[in-house]
Amino acid sequence: METTRTNRSIKHNGNGLTDSYLVTALDYFRDFVAGRLAMHLQNEAMVSQGLPPPEPHDESPFARFARHSVPSHEEMIVLLATLAPHIMTGFYDNIMQQFLPQGGELPEFGGIKGQHQRGTLPTGETALFLLAGADVQKRLSLLTLFSDASFLFRHRILSLEPVRTGEPFLSGRLLLDAEYAEVFTTGKVGLPKAGISFPAEHITTQMDWEDLVLPEAVWRQVHELKSWISHHDTLMKEWGMGRKLKPGYRVLFYGPPGTGKTLTATLLGKYTGREVFRVDLSMIISKYIGETEKNLASLFDKAEHKNWILFFDEADAVFGKRTGVRDAHDKYANQEVSYLLQRIEMHAGLTILASNFRNNMDDAFIRRFSSIIYFPPPRPAERLLLLQQSFPSELRMLPDVDMEAIAAAYELTGSHVMNIVQYICLNALERNNLEVSQADILKGVRRELEKEGK
Structure with missing residues (x-):
């Protein structure tokens, strides 16, 4: 017919x-x-x-x-x-x-x-x-x-x-x-929107590697992640190591807030052509039995075979230590951690867990990380570099500005510096005077540290 x-x-x-x-x-x-x-x-x-x-x-x-x-x-x-x-x-x-x-x-x-x-x-x-x-x-x-x-x-x-x-x-x-x-x-597929069915936010940055200030030892470890992304297919498929190695790569970033953990994850995606999703743990954790596992399954199923980078910020909220079983709640909480361990091991992409403290993580996760990277607070030389490269060229530093003294005297992180710079820039624009004095910077520094009770 x-x-x-x-x-x-x-x-x-x-x-x-x-x-x-x-x-x-x-x-x-x-x-x-x-x-x-x-x-x-x-x-x-x-x-x-x-x-x-x-x-x-x-x-x-x-x-x-x-x-x-x-x-x-x-x-x-x-x-x-x-x-x-x-x-x-x-x-x-x-x-x-x-x-x-x-x-x-x-x-x-x-x-x-x-x-x-x-x-x-x-x-x-x-x-x-x-x-x-x-x-x-x-x-x-x-x-x-x-x-x-x-x-x-x-x-x-x-x-x-x-x-x-x-x-x-x-x-x-x-x-x-x-x-x-x-x-x-x-011919194309849009990125998923954050919501109940996909509890993760797509994150990007306009910053470059040059904007990230890290110790040399940390840079070397970050380079290892770039190497895994670049050569994963060759290693696992062409060299046949997929028969011997577990899929994916699991890494722990730990250290104080504001030391570059999130920016490093985002830049890894930017410069390797991979999308980065920051997992919203508040949308994953549920008080109802089985719901946390269900939400995690939805996330990992969606990310399967996508070459995405999954970034779990404050990961110890979910990936924390298992406890002794005193009641039904402890039993199911431990089951959640065990399920997480299973799914993260089977995920074929790069999974980054971030925490302020390494000791908060369950020992079973620690043993299974492919890499553990400590992001320390910036030292004086690194704080000076952060200060020098963060101010826009439109501002004019007066002769009394001594950034070396500020970097030596105050324990500032990258996020501290950016908040200080924003405060000084807005003040300069408000008063229509683009000159910045040592007193202006110190005022911004004290204001920032007071927020943390320092």
């Missing part, structure tokens, strides 16, 4: 969609669906030559996915079955109408109506019917396609919507991960 070609229905959307492998695949899949229905309803022989591979020059997202993942023919059919309604509303209904012009249902085909989508949405039954029709032996052999035996389900690209107890599990709707749907159809 002649069917309308998909590429006659899809308009160019500015991202090369009409020239992409996805259009070729949907053309093929439309004919495949029609062929299965013709075989089932009209006893016609089903002829399928298979979907050709993408052209070497095709760099569209779906073509890159097909080349990298090399799905089997059956996996590709299940994926296209799930993806098609994301692009063409009524995809299945239009084909079905050619075979059932008077209407009617075909229970074998499966499918359900969505809450907002008026067209048919595929279920596991739909995909199994398209692949095996009424062939019981073949249907049984293909059930593993809907389990972790298939990389599509193992990597959560696809999933089956849960069904009511007692109903066949394949009657659940086939779900395509929202990020894969977005990248397949638009």
Whole structure:
């Protein structure tokens, strides 16, 4: 039966969609669906030559996915079955109408109506019917396609919507991960917004490595993190160390507030092309049993295979020491820590935990860190450098300014210095006088230290 070609229905959307492998695949899949229905309803022989591979020059997202993942023919059919309604509303209904012009249902085909989508949405039954029709032996052999035996389900690209107890599990709707749907159809994926379903905030900085003042020993350890990011794939895949080493890299940053822990994490992302997310622990921790683990699972599942850097600030609030079990609360608190230990060990990306004190961390975590980096308070020479490079060039330092004396006399951190500089800049702008004296700086210093009772 002649069917309308998909590429006659899809308009160019500015991202090369009409020239992409996805259009070729949907053309093929439309004919495949029609062929299965013709075989089932009209006893016609089903002829399928298979979907050709993408052209070497095709760099569209779906073509890159097909080349990298090399799905089997059956996996590709299940994926296209799930993806098609994301692009063409009524995809299945239009084909079905050619075979059932008077209407009617075909229970074998499966499918359900969505809450907002008026067209048919595929279920596991739909995909199994398209692949095996009424062939019981073949249907049984293909059930593993809907389990972790298939990389599509193992990597959560696809999933089956849960069904009511007692109903066949394949009657659940086939779900395509929202990020894969977005990248397949638009060529890009937006970063997740912080919220209940993703308790982390995307953080960036306009600062550079030159703005970060650290002791030489700390710089060397930070360079190790950059090396892991740069050479991880070579080490784990090309050299085969993925069989021997645990996935990912776990590091503890500890030291007083304002010593550069957050800025270091952000700069690592900036200069290695990775997104950095600061985890909001207040949204993760729950007084309800099991909710903390659920929130953490949501976070790590979202970050899986993304090459993101996860930054847990004040991590001892969650990753702290386990206690002796005195009551049910202690028991479940310890279970939370154990679950965290398990998930952080299995996460394949860079995970940074930050704490003011190393001793606050559970010993089980300490043993499993790939690296532990201490961020000490700046010494006088480092405090002087922070002061010298933080003031904007628009301000004019008067002759009485002695930054060496200030750096020697006051134990200032990087965050202290930036608060002092902001205070002095605003005062200068307010009085319309850009000259800064020693007294102005000292006033800012005392004001900052008084906030901490010093």
